[in-house]
Amino acid sequence: MDDNKKVRVRFAPSPTGYVHIGSLRTALYCYLFAKKTGGDFILKIEDTDQKRYVEGSVESLIKSLNWLGLNWNEGVFLDEMIFEKSNGIKSKTYPAVLEVGDFGPYVQSEKLEIYKKYVDQLVKDGHAYYCFCEPERLEKMRNDLIAEKKAPMYDRYCLHNVSEENINKNLKDNCRYTIRMKIPQGEIIEAKDLVRGKVKFNTNLIDDQILLKSDGFPTYHLANMIDDHEMGITHVIRGEEWLPSLPKHILLYRYFGWQAPEFAHLPLLLNSDKTKLSKRQGDVAVEDYIKKGYLKEAIINFVALLGWNPGSGETQEIFSLSDLVQKFELKKVHKAGAVFDLKKLDWINAEYIKKLSIDELYEKALPFFKQKEFFIQANKEKQAPEFLKKVLTVELDRLSKLSDAGENNQFFFADDLSYEKKLLRWKEMNNADLKKILEKSKEILENISAENWSKENLEKILMEAAGDRRGELLWPLRASLTGVQKSPSPFEVAWVLGKPESLKRIKKAIDLLD
């Protein structure tokens, strides 16, 4: 192909309800490749299967992709996303969707006539033929062949046994029909794949693929090749599950007399048992991960590394989107599938959370707080931004997901702590000493003014008071403040709680010891 031609890459999801994480990875690589090469990134909608269409999913899909920051410059958009793009046309099929670009429509269901025109040409040229076979017959034939342990292929009944005359008669009678692709016999189709190199296929083993379904909709194979050609797509980047149908696509380009684009088949994303990543074994929707409190930067960073890395001895693990654009290369994409490992995602997410400012973290975490019972039950002061920001300051290094916010430190939000007396005891310390040491802590804190009530001051003063025997002072204090075994330091907790609340909690602990 012409090396100087501007790169045009498309991402073509089906509106089946959500964005699959594997689909996101494909979209990401498409985006990275387009940006890296200064090309166009196009979003089109593949809705030729009416049975699988889920209401509203085109809109939510666009929203998710947009939220992730994978900006495309052509194709389908939502009304609210359109600012400078003046030539947008309202989609006929999806009211909230606008189609922008010179190569539309970008929604397959709006192109039925175009597909029909092309497939008629194929029939005329003898590369495709009408098939009037009943689904029942096909089904039976398939089952019989499978039972005989043979490849379940169409027997070409309609190619050989239906005369021109009969075809015309059937069409006149409005018989249901499909149009099948006529695969040549005894040919080896060779193709180049950008990640796998040379691949070969024997046409004798390829079924006469249905191109036009009896409902008048094209199958993927027909629609996609036509779209890609009409849209001037230069590189087709898609999942490995498409590799077996590559020869059909190559043949179609040949039948139409078009130059085929470059192909790159990406390795699959896998469940931990190495099967294709599926819903049954956990969350596969990007939306699920968003809901769980993963940051878009983390999701993108993580997914990018599943099947690609810059290599050459680099030890970098954290990549921003622009880092990725800069370093991405199709040649470095792996051939083998990659297991989707949540542990690493958690780690990457924690890394990104640590980079957030408290204000940013607050903005992002607030919606998650609002879903928590402990937050809803808390008093107004503890629902206030200032208080939450203090909590988040302490939790910054402890969060792996936004949804974890407050979760492990619910004592911050409680009005009254309930715990067993023995929690206060440091080692073998007796009640009297315990009481004495808590009184001492109380006294120290009472002497710190509200203005001086800072993390640093609290730490300095309490550490001084504790001397060498830190646990003796700090453990009972922390226990009285939190009521739990594990928590942030007493300085941090006291700082968050504020003076009155801290003193109240210590008093309560002292009373408990009587």
Place this chain on the structure above:
RNA sequence: GGCCUCAUCGUCUAGCGGCUAGGACAUCAGGUUCUCAUCCUGGAAACAGGGGUCCGAUUCCCCUUGAGGCUACCA
């Protein structure tokens, strides 16, 4: 069953004929101002097997094995 693809620590991976096979996550052990987290240090952990080619294979070729994908009027 047929066809296609793939194969380095548990996981993500570096490696592109000569390396003590490197890093990250997870894990384990220790350290840092009580517990936790962060952070730091250290440990354990891999070239699926068999043939070639070569002075020399993790690396190139073949076979076996294993894994996955596809085999729809789904994409």
